[in-house]
Amino acid sequence: MPHRTLIAQQLARFFSVLSHPVRIRIIAELRNSELCVNSLQEILGISHSGVSQHLATLRAHRLIKEHRRGRNVFYRLCSPEMVTWLVDGITFITPDNSDEERLRTAAAMAKEQWSDPIDDRLLFEYEALNK
Amino acid sequence: MPHRTLIAQQLARFFSVLSHPVRIRIIAELRNSELCVNSLQEILGISHSGVSQHLATLRAHRLIKEHRRGRNVFYRLCSPEMVTWLVDGITFITPDNSDEERLRTAAAMAKEQWSDPIDDRLLFEYEALNK
């Protein structure tokens, strides 16, 4: 298989993982801290099973890593830089049927909120754990 | 609806448009030239109907624009910069079941091939047509 085809397939797989609002929210929430299923459930306001299933998808595609502490399982991003790239993608969304003006301001606010700096100690931990 | 939710939804929609290998190939092929259905059909090696339907999806979400010249309809990207961003995304794909080494070299080659510079005259045309 030519490499263009291979990469197009893998990219498509990757995008399909990102093509759900809850998974995007999860990635954004994990941008600068690690969280357990319970915290995510409260933040997102969906069932614990739902959170768990979306985490399973993210885990299966190696976007997140887990580690147990006490009786909780905490999740972190494999590549925290992904959030920067993801926020850049907001540039390309276009209004479908929703109010164009509202979308613009929402985009600006989301970019700001999801762009706050990654905690240094956390970054250190990431590096330690990723090798 | 809180703006985070709105943006997450719109981003998810956007990603779902990108979550098909043929549409990714089309976007990549349109990076520095405009093409008609026939050319795309030859390049991609799929049925003309298939090309047409994927173009319809891209058009419906305003990723491409069309204009007729002679007997052909030519398609161009609304935001050529999107290809740069898309190529950056290759960084985050991880091998699933396929050979890891092969994926790495394929990624490098695709990044190179899909990163060749945009023709200046074309960029000028884009700017003229996009206002």
Next chain:
DNA sequence: TTGAGATATGCAGATATTTGCAAATATAAT
């Protein structure tokens, strides 16, 4: 045993693929 989380099942809705046809436009012949 209790609490946190993962997994299995089944259903509903969405999405892709194929096939065939319709509409529009160009080309050529008369």
Next chain:
DNA sequence: ATTATATTTGCAAATATCTGCATATCTCAA
């Protein structure tokens, strides 16, 4: 010019496949 023909593109219906969600069940550690 008019008619016939071929090309290009869009569209629709049928089928198959994928995805998400809810409920229930299961595992593991404290």
